Amino acid sequence: MREISRLTSKGQITIPKAVREALSLGEGDLVAFAVADGQATMRKIAMRVEVADRDQANAQLDEWGGAADEDAYRDL
Secondary structure, eight states: OOOOOOOOTTSOOOOOHHHHHHTTOOTTEEEEEEEETTEEEEEEEEEEOOGGGHHHHHHHTGGGOSHHHHHHHTTO
16 A cells, blocks of 8 residues: 655644555554664554553554653643
8 A cells, every 4th residue: 555645844744644544543542663774664552542541552553662752741
């Protein structure tokens, strides 16, 4: 499958419906990105995050475990 999405001026993209359906993505799901050799891949994190579960979700996202990241995502 190949889908195209446009990057906004705020650095946001819409994940195309076909991709959301293929990955069973829904509101509140987390996705992780990996970049290697000039290409990015995206994968679904296997849990939805409720406010009480943020520490557990952050443990799964160890590449985003710094203080700056915690500050940036605290109020999401």
